[in-house]
């Protein structure tokens with residue numbers, strides 16, 4: 001049963017429709033993704049047309065108002081899509097989807113002007129426009145305030161210079177939300193967000209970054225070389241970039257949490273099937289007490305994780321999920337995912353280490369979850385700061 005059914009988020013979709021939607025998502029992924037996914041992993045990128053396919057199937061504008069091309073179906077449904085992608089073993093696709101649908105679209109919906117929304121969101125819902133968000137730089141990851149990308153005022157707009165790294169959807173993106181310093185002397189108060197059209201002169205992409213997992217998710221370096229964007233590209237107010245980043249963290253981290261839940265569930269299903277087939281010492285692997293304890297522990301953790309996820313989702317729906325909740329959720333579920341898939345893989349013996357067994361992909365795809373969208377150490381820092389205040393950073 002979906003973990004979302006009991007949520008109290010503001011959604012116009014009833015339980016029956018929700019179940020139908022879930023079935024539709026499963027079917028679309030089996031039809032459109034499963035047969036090709038191995039090839040996309042080898043190509044280190046999904047094909048551009050996949051985004052149009054997802055858009056035509058109604059999976060991209062799930063919680064967007066109908067007037068903007070969406071289905072107005074609720075955040076929980078959008079997260080369910082992400083979870084299902086992970087459950088079916090498409091971790092790289094789930095990450096790209098999460099960026100597009102759970103980060104870039106909500107930024108536009110919450111911060112964009114009517115004109116910005118009308119310009120971008122219907123095309124994001126149809127898959128005509130792929131979204132990315134570019135915060136990280138070679139010298140600024142966890143320490144985002146150290147970013148050097150700048151945006152300087154020019155006649156009728158802003159001129160951007162700088163470089164970003166590890167940008168999910170970077171190769172295929174048509175729209176990139178770029179974080180840049182508009183007032184370098186103002187520290188955190190000098191950062192602004194820009195809606196950058198990737199077809200503008202001065203925008204370029206590096207080679208795709210080769211990763212140990214989530215191969216189908218395209219990850220790129222981006223460069224801005226005297227890239228001039230119009231005044232209308234500024235998202236929200238100048239200087240409020242950090243405030244907006246903080247504000248939108250809960251949704252981003254719910255997305256990572258949904259990915260984790262789906263992946264744990266998917267890995268558990270694969271493992272349950274395997275241990276009942278494989279035999280050693282005259283009995284099924286499933287009959288060793290160790291196997292039973294491992295599976296029981298993973299299942300129990302999954303249930304606990306779901307309960308906390310649902311609690312956060314409910315708070316999000318009420319507008320009460322704060323950055324500490326988001327950090328606790330991201331920390332717990334991503335660490336749990338890594339632990340769970342590791343334990344599951346162990347029960348496959350040597351076959352778990354073979355790429356022919358899908359559990360191996362669950363393992364490599366999981367590893368990034370404790371790093372992107374804020375590392376586990378930063379999550380711990382955020383939670384500790386909530387209890388103890390800021391640590392003395394002096395040596």
Ligand SMILES: Cc1cc2nc3c(=O)[nH]c(=O)nc-3n(C[C@H](O)[C@H](O)[C@H](O)COP(=O)(O)OP(=O)(O)OC[C@H]3O[C@@H](n4cnc5c(N)ncnc54)[C@H](O)[C@@H]3O)c2cc1C
Pocket residue numbers: 099133134135136140141142143165166167168169211219368371372373374375376377378381
């Ligand atoms: C596959 C992938 C996809 C990504 N997608 C995106 C994207 O779409 N957009 C985007 O902007 N970024 C993206 N990122 C970047 C990601 O968010 C960063 O890699 C991450 O925030 C960590 O930054 P860093 O790599 O610079 O590590 P660093 O910040 O250099 O951290 C190195 C280590 O030091 C630890 N550390 C740092 N500061 C502290 C501290 N104060 N206390 C304790 N420990 C600390 C970290 O936890 C980590 O263990 C992606 C990364 C990858 C690999």
